[in-house]
Amino acid sequence: MDLTHNADHESFRQAAREFAARVVAxxxxxxxxxxxxxxxxxxxxxxxxxxxxxxxxxxxxLGLDYHTLAxxxxxxxxxxxxxxxxxxVHNGLHSLALLQWGTEAQKQQYLAPIARGEKLSTFCLTEPxxxxxxxxxxxxxxxxxxxxxLSGEKIWISLSTVADQYLVxxxxxxxxxxxxxxxxxxxFIVERAWKGVAPYEFHGKLGVRAGxxxxxxxxxxxxxxxxxxxxxxxxxxxxxxxxxxxxxxxxAGAIGLIRAxxxxxxxxxxxxxxxxxxxxxxxxxxxxxxxxxxSRDIGDLLVRKCGWLKxxxxxCTREVALAKWTNTIAAQTAADNAIEIHGAYGFSNEFPVExxxxxxxxxxxxxxxxxxxxxxxAEYALGYRHDGPLRCELPPHSL
Ligand SMILES: Cc1cc2nc3c(=O)[nH]c(=O)nc-3n(C[C@H](O)[C@H](O)[C@H](O)COP(=O)(O)OP(=O)(O)OC[C@H]3O[C@@H](n4cnc5c(N)ncnc54)[C@H](O)[C@@H]3O)c2cc1C
Numbered sequence: 001m002d003l004t005h006n007a008d009h010e011s012f013r014q015a016a017r018e019f020a021a022r023v024v025a026x027x028x029x030x031x032x033x034x035x036x037x038x039x040x041x042x043x044x045x046x047x048x049x050x051x052x053x054x055x056x057x058x059x060x061x062l063g064l065d066y067h068t069l070a071x072x073x074x075x076x077x078x079x080x081x082x083x084x085x086x087x088x089v090h091n092g093l094h095s096l097a098l099l100q101w102g103t104e105a106q107k108q109q110y111l112a113p114i115a116r117g118e119k120l121s122t123f124c125l126t127e128p129x130x131x132x133x134x135x136x137x138x139x140x141x142x143x144x145x146x147x148x149x150l151s152g153e154k155i156w157i158s159l160s161t162v163a164d165q166y167l168v169x170x171x172x173x174x175x176x177x178x179x180x181x182x183x184x185x186x187x188f189i190v191e192r193a194w195k196g197v198a199p200y201e202f203h204g205k206l207g208v209r210a211g212x213x214x215x216x217x218x219x220x221x222x223x224x225x226x227x228x229x230x231x232x233x234x235x236x237x238x239x240x241x242x243x244x245x246x247x248x249x250x251x252a253g254a255i256g257l258i259r260a261x262x263x264x265x266x267x268x269x270x271x272x273x274x275x276x277x278x279x280x281x282x283x284x285x286x287x288x289x290x291x292x293x294x295s296r297d298i299g300d301l302l303v304r305k306c307g308w309l310k311x312x313x314x315x316c317t318r319e320v321a322l323a324k325w326t327n328t329i330a331a332q333t334a335a336d337n338a339i340e341i342h343g344a345y346g347f348s349n350e351f352p353v354e355x356x357x358x359x360x361x362x363x364x365x366x367x368x369x370x371x372x373x374x375x376x377x378a379e380y381a382l383g384y385r386h387d388g389p390l391r392c393e394l395p396p397h398s399l
Contacts, residue, residue, distance in 0.1 A: 024080055051087075093242045149223075170188065206361055
């Protein structure tokens with residue numbers, strides 16, 4: 001197993017770090033306080049290639065490998081989770097699903113513009129009455145001639161009002177829906193501009209306040225049959241394989257949040273005095289610092305292993321779920337410890353650590369809650385869960 005990052009990865013990291021500091025950081029505290037997203041960030045991410053970093057060049061991307069996807073996630077989340085969420089839904093959940101399952105025509109029409117950053121995309125699985133329980137979704141797309149007619153509602157959708165295209169999961173088989181059999185779900189590429197598509201935005205979120213989250217109502221939306229991604233009834237497999245890529249970006253982003261919590265804490269440890277010593281000299285504070293350094297390094301190894309498995313074309317559902325579970329819990333603990341180290345100052349937005357904690361909370365829930373991730377690990381260990389080959393596999397990559 002080769003976990004090393006080469007010179008190309010390092011120069012990509014520098015570019016992502018510089019971008020996040022130049023484009024995402026300015027005005028962030030105000031955007032977070034006012035719950036306002038800055039649309040110029042998506043545009044610049046697109047212009048500088050980040051929205052298609054690991055999509056092949058002939059489909060408009062930079063043609064880099066899967067380690068670079070993790071690096072962008074980590075560096076963007078180091079500044080703010082809302083920037084990493086863009087990479088998670090656009091690159092991880094949507095673009096890579098099109099690369100993996102799309103027809104050549106779908107790749108030309110829908111993958112190339114999003115890889116070039118001309119358009120934004122997101123992933124629509126969750127519904128008002130069904131999140132973890134995917135078989136419980138209510139959305140239905142009825143076949144009528146050469147089209148499907150979709151009705152339903154998706155909620156908690158990142159970039160709901162600004163994504164130009166959605167990857168939407170809906171049942172296409174009434175009997176299977178009634179039987180809660182997820183093999184009756186199909187996946188569709190749906191354009192925001194189509195008649196009957198009504199996106200909206202939520203307010204009052206705990207975290208990711210500088211990013212957009214909302215919902216989309218679909219009312220008798222006519223979808224050409226060629227916009228189905230994968231075969232009829234293959235949507236659950238499309239969605240789960242997309243989550244293998246999305247969870248990878250969340251796990252990698254969590255390393256950035258741990259690093260940010262650690263760096264803020266190190267600075268404060270040297271600045272703040274208590275009992276006539278820097279607080280970093282107190283061993284119980286050192287324990288919290290040590291725990292952050294530990295989770296940063298463990299998390300990095302878990303993500304690099306997933307990157308290597310993806311680059312070499314190996315399925316890594318178990319490893320990605322393990323990294324997502326481990327790293328998001330570790331990031332929440334690191335952010336919590338960072339607040340503790342800052343004492344009362346950590347409780348105000350004068351310091352960024354309270355934002356880190358609020359942002360860390362969502363990542364434990366989305367793309368599979370910590371309970372769901374534990375069930376996955378237990379089922380593999382107990383032999384209840386096995387990964388068969390998929391009809392379409394994620395293509396391998398090398399740098
Ligand atoms: C900021 C944010 C962004 C998001 N972005 C997107 C997006 O872009 N696209 C999208 O489709 N979704 C998105 N989501 C939704 C997210 O994926 C879901 O919230 C998540 O899957 C959990 O579903 P739920 O909220 O319905 O919780 P539920 O499934 O209702 O779960 C409630 C509780 O019950 C527990 N539980 C459920 N089933 C079991 C079980 N079998 N065993 C043990 N415990 C169980 C859960 O772990 C949880 O603690 C986003 C959510 C957030 C917060």
